[in-house]
Structure formats: structure tokens, C-alpha cells
Amino acid sequence: MRAAVIGLGLIGGSAALALREAGHEVWGCDASAKNAEKARELGLADRIVSTEAATRADLIIAAVPVDAATVLVPEILNRCSRGQTVMDLGSTKAALVNAVKGHPHRGRFVACHPMAGTEFSGPEAALPDLFTGKFAVVCNREESDADALKTAEAVLAEWGMKTVYYGAEVHDMHAAFVSHISHITSFALALTVLDKEKNDKDIFRLAAGGFTSTVRLAKSAPHTWVPIFKQNKKYLLDVLEAQTEKLRLLKEAIESEDDTGLFNLIREANEIKRIL
Amino acid sequence: MRAAVIGLGLIGGSAALALREAGHEVWGCDASAKNAEKARELGLADRIVSTEAATRADLIIAAVPVDAATVLVPEILNRCSRGQTVMDLGSTKAALVNAVKGHPHRGRFVACHPMAGTEFSGPEAALPDLFTGKFAVVCNREESDADALKTAEAVLAEWGMKTVYYGAEVHDMHAAFVSHISHITSFALALTVLDKEKNDKDIFRLAAGGFTSTVRLAKSAPHTWVPIFKQNKKYLLDVLEAQTEKLRLLKEAIESEDDTGLFNLIREANEIKRIL
Numbered sequence: 001m002r003a004a005v006i007g008l009g010l011i012g013g014s015a016a017l018a019l020r021e022a023g024h025e026v027w028g029c030d031a032s033a034k035n036a037e038k039a040r041e042l043g044l045a046d047r048i049v050s051t052e053a054a055t056r057a058d059l060i061i062a063a064v065p066v067d068a069a070t071v072l073v074p075e076i077l078n079r080c081s082r083g084q085t086v087m088d089l090g091s092t093k094a095a096l097v098n099a100v101k102g103h104p105h106r107g108r109f110v111a112c113h114p115m116a117g118t119e120f121s122g123p124e125a126a127l128p129d130l131f132t133g134k135f136a137v138v139c140n141r142e143e144s145d146a147d148a149l150k151t152a153e154a155v156l157a158e159w160g161m162k163t164v165y166y167g168a169e170v171h172d173m174h175a176a177f178v179s180h181i182s183h184i185t186s187f188a189l190a191l192t193v194l195d196k197e198k199n200d201k202d203i204f205r206l207a208a209g210g211f212t213s214t215v216r217l218a219k220s221a222p223h224t225w226v227p228i229f230k231q232n233k234k235y236l237l238d239v240l241e242a243q244t245e246k247l248r249l250l251k252e253a254i255e256s257e258d259d260t261g262l263f264n265l266i267r268e269a270n271e272i273k274r275i276l
Numbered sequence: 277m278r279a280a281v282i283g284l285g286l287i288g289g290s291a292a293l294a295l296r297e298a299g300h301e302v303w304g305c306d307a308s309a310k311n312a313e314k315a316r317e318l319g320l321a322d323r324i325v326s327t328e329a330a331t332r333a334d335l336i337i338a339a340v341p342v343d344a345a346t347v348l349v350p351e352i353l354n355r356c357s358r359g360q361t362v363m364d365l366g367s368t369k370a371a372l373v374n375a376v377k378g379h380p381h382r383g384r385f386v387a388c389h390p391m392a393g394t395e396f397s398g399p400e401a402a403l404p405d406l407f408t409g410k411f412a413v414v415c416n417r418e419e420s421d422a423d424a425l426k427t428a429e430a431v432l433a434e435w436g437m438k439t440v441y442y443g444a445e446v447h448d449m450h451a452a453f454v455s456h457i458s459h460i461t462s463f464a465l466a467l468t469v470l471d472k473e474k475n476d477k478d479i480f481r482l483a484a485g486g487f488t489s490t491v492r493l494a495k496s497a498p499h500t501w502v503p504i505f506k507q508n509k510k511y512l513l514d515v516l517e518a519q520t521e522k523l524r525l526l527k528e529a530i531e532s533e534d535d536t537g538l539f540n541l542i543r544e545a546n547e548i549k550r551i552l
Contacts, residue, residue: 115484178483182490188522190545204551207454208391213489214458219549222542229530240527246464251516254505266498269466273495275480
């Protein structure tokens with residue numbers, strides 16, 4: 001199969017590598033000439049092509065920021081007159097499935113979210129096994145043509161992913177809880193400590209593994225995450241509200257030296273062991 | 277040298293293993309008979325002894341929760357008539373150095389904090405190389421006798437640690453920023469998502485690496501962390517205040533769809549790359 005990946009950053013670049021490993025011919029393109037050149041150097045794709053040329057492939061994968069995807073995917077679908085399959089790999093789904101609703105070629109599109117990533121970005125961040133062993137979410141599968149869905153599922157399986165199915169709204173709500181809020185949390189922690197550093201150059205000297213782990217996601221790129229937070233505003237504000245309340249409870253217990261209350265909150269948080 | 281470790285959990289157990297690897301005879305004890313038995317099974321120490329017997333070693337290391345340490349260390353010092361060296365390994369320092377202030381054997385004590393740990397606890401969590409390559413903080417070194425300080429520094433060096441020196445108050449303030457707040461952050465995130473799980477059993481299905489990393493510390497034991505938060509209340513509340521404000525700024529930018537403001541906050545948080 002000839003596959004084209006539009007957007008060769010962390011996610012698109014990893015998809016391109018995984019497609020090549022599975023034996024497909026891979027075309028790639030990127031709106032940034034610098035990223036396209038870097039992708040060429042790194043051998044992420046067999047050929048670097050224009051976006052227009054990319055839409056002539058059998059499988060077209062949009063791996064661009066989620067705001068760009070709501071514009072790009074309908075444009076790709078406009079050109080899908082010969083029955084190609086189109087996938088996206090974005091972290092929010094409701095805005096995109098709404099953007100393609102009623103499109104004459106809507107059935108050619110499969111809305112996907114591979115639950116995988118790192119804090120790094122750009123072509124250099126691409127990893128051939130980024131998706132291996134992870135979950136892929138396919139949303140609103142009933143809106144995709146059976147053969148397009150089958151093609152997308154086969155590709156996700158080739159990448160070593162286990163596919164699960166959600167409605168776009170449920171997906172976005174879950175993503176707010178188990179992915180997007182973690183990023184907000186890390187950004188807030190980084191901002192807090194960096195502020196302190198302005199008056200205390202020595203503050204990071206003692207930073208150990210715990211801090212590194214909790215703050216890791218704060219390295220994530222703003223051009224990826226601003227549109228995600230914007231599109232997932234509704235659910236994200238709910239989670240942020242809930243988390244602010246939990247922080248307040250912890251703070252209050254510390255402030256009032258309510259050792260039993262604090263102990264119980266921590267023991268409750270320890271329940272996460274059940275999950276992870 | 278004959279060394280005794282009082283408290284054979286994650287930190288004390290790791291200290292015992294590192295001491296054994298360095299060729300010392302190691303006695304160990306634990307207030308919990310179950311932990312002592314487990315430590316015996318795991319071979320963390322050459323002998324399991326009573327706390328009283330432990331104080332007859334040449335080097336006595338207190339590795340107990342920080343509230344217990346403020347009671348235990350003065351008691352150990354009471355028995356240090358033949359010039360033994362006493363160290364602790366706790367995560368807060370001001371309360372302990374205050375607790376031993378003016379003790380006739382104060383000079384025998386060296387206040388230490390190895391900046392290392394994991395989210396696990398108990399003897400099973402002990403690792404022989406937990407401290408390797410990490411920083412150890414020695415506080416108020418001018419209050420320790422020169423030979424006791426030298427003994428402690430030699431032991432920390434044997435564990436592969438690089439020793440740095442702080443006043444206890446400065447240490448506690450730094451620890452609040454680069455260690456303690458990370459734990460609060462993870463506890464709050466875990467509590468938020470676990471609450472959600474009560475009505476949505478499926479919520480963790482999509483949890484990926486980012487969430488796992490940010491929430492990792494939420495597995496940490498309450499009997500260790502309640503006393504740390506209590507002793508470090510003053511600095512911790514400052515950091516919590518600052519972090520709550522950063523969360524509020526992020527929330528406000530999302531709420532008002534201030535994309536530029538949100539972008540700038542994230543780009544500012546990205547500065548953490550400079551450090552980590």
C-alpha cells in the first residue's frame with residue numbers, strides 16, 4: 001500500500017517509521033520546510049512530497065495539530081473521489097468528527113487516537129516503536145465505511161496497537177482525565193519552580209527522580225497542546241475544577257495539621273496502585 | 277566498621293545494602309516485627325538486633341519517619357558516650373536539628389538527606405544502588421564534630437553520592453520545591469481521577485505513559501509523607517500557594533480561550549528543558 005503522512009513530528013514521524021517497517025511505501029510532507037528536510041535526512045519517509053501529492057496515496061494520515069486537522073481533513077476528503085482511506089492521529093476527537101459530519105466522503109475517514117507519546121516534538125522525536133503495545137482509540141466507527149475502517153484497523157494492528165472504540169465525546173472526556181490534565185499539572189509545577197528559580201539560582205540542584213517524573217510532560221510543545229486544550233475545554237475545565245478542589249483539601253489538611261485527614265487522603269490516593 | 281541501621285524500609289534497607297556492599301558489618305532493626313523478619317529474609321543486614329543493641333555500633337543510622345526521628349535521634353545520642361557517629365536520612369531537616377540542639381553529644385550527629393527514593397516502601401523496596409550518582413545533603417555541618425562529619429561523608433561517598441552542604445532551613449525550603457510539592461501534585465491528580473472512576477469504571481483504560489509518569493509518586497506511603505508535610509508546613513504552603521496560582525492562570529487562559537496567553541505559559545514551562 002502507498003501511504004502518505006501529513007505532518008512529520010513526533011506522532012506523524014513515528015507513524016511513517018512504523019508504516020515503513022510494515023513494508024508500505026511511505027510519502028511524507030510537512031508544512032515546515034525545515035521539518036520536511038529533517039524528516040528527509042532521518043529517512044522517515046521514502047519520498048517527501050507536497051500536500052497535494054500526498055492526497056493521491058491509498059492511505060492518507062493527518063498528523064497535524066488538532067486545530068489544523070479540522071481544516072485539513074475535510075480538504076483531504078474533498079479529493080477522495082477514488083475511495084482512499086483517511087485517518088487522523090489527534091488527541092481530541094469531537095471537533096474533528098463534527099468538522100467532517102455530512103461531508104460527501106465522510107465514510108472514507110476513520111478518526112483515530114493512538115494513546116502514545118513522549119514529551120519531545122519534531123521529526124527527531126519520531127520512534128519506530130512509539131505505538132507498540134499501546135491502545136488506539138477509533139471514534140464514531142459507525143460513520144466510517146466498512147472497508148476504510150478495516151484498512152485503518154489493519155494499520156493500527158501492524159503498529160502493534162490494540163484498538164478500542166468510543167464515541168468522540170466519551171473519548172474526549174476520558175482523554176481529559178488520563179492525558180490532558182497530566183500535562184496541565186506538569187506545566188503548573190514547572191512554572192511554579194521556574195518562578196522560584198528567578199530568585200534562587202540553586203533551586204534545581206537537589207531535583208531528584210520524583211520531580212523529574214512529575215514535571216516531565218512540561219517539556220511538551222505549545223503548538224500541539226494549545227489547540228488540544230482549546231478543543232477539549234469543556235471536559236478539561238471539569239477536571240481542573242476537581243483537581244483544584246483536591247489540592248485545596250490537601251492544603252487544608254496540612255495547614256490545620258489534620259494528620260488523620262491527610263493520612264486518609266494519601267491512603268486514598270495510594271489506590272492508584274490498583275490501576276498502575 | 278560496624279554500622280547499625282534503624283528502620284529497614286525503602287531508605288534504611290537501601291542504606292543497609294549499600295553498607296554491606298562497601299564491606300561493613302551491618303546490624304539492622306525495625307519497630308515492625310514483620311518488617312524486621314522480611315529484612316532478615318531479604319538479607320538486608322548481617323544481623324537483626326534490638327534498637328538498644330543497635331546503639332552499640334560505631335555508626336548508627338536512623339532511617340525512620342521524620343517525626344519518629346526527632347524522638348529517636350536524641351535517644352541514640354544519649355547513648356553515644358564512646359564517640360559513635362549518628363546519621364539520619366530524613367527528608368526534612370530543621371525540626372531534627374532543632375530537636376538535638378544543645379544535646380551534650382550533639383557533635384556526634386550528622387544531619388543527612390540523600391536525594392533519592394522511589395514510590396515504593398518497606399524492606400522489599402530496598403535497592404543496593406538507590407543512592408548511586410545522586411546528591412546527599414548534609415545540614416548544619418558546623419554543629420557536627422569533625423571526625424563524625426568525616427565518617428558520614430566517607431559513607432555517603434561509598435554509596436556513590438556527591439555531598440553538598442546547606443543550612444537546615446534552606447534545605448527544607450528547597451526540598452519543598454523540588455520534592456515535596458511533586459508528591460502533593462501526584463496525590464491530587466490520583467485523587468481526582470480515582471473520584472471520577474467511581475462513576476466511570478473505564479476511565480483508566482486509556483491511561484498512557486504521560487499519566488503514569490505524573491501520577492507515579494501518588495503510590496508513596498502516608499506514614500512517610502504525613503510527617504514530612506507536617507514538618508515542612510511553612511515552606512510547603514508557600515509552594516502550594518504558588519502552584520495553585522499557576523493552575524488558576526492556566527485555567528483562566530483555557531476558559532477565556534486566550535490562545536496567546538496559554539501558548540506563552542506553556543512556552544515558559546518548557547524552560548524546564550534547560551534544567552532537566
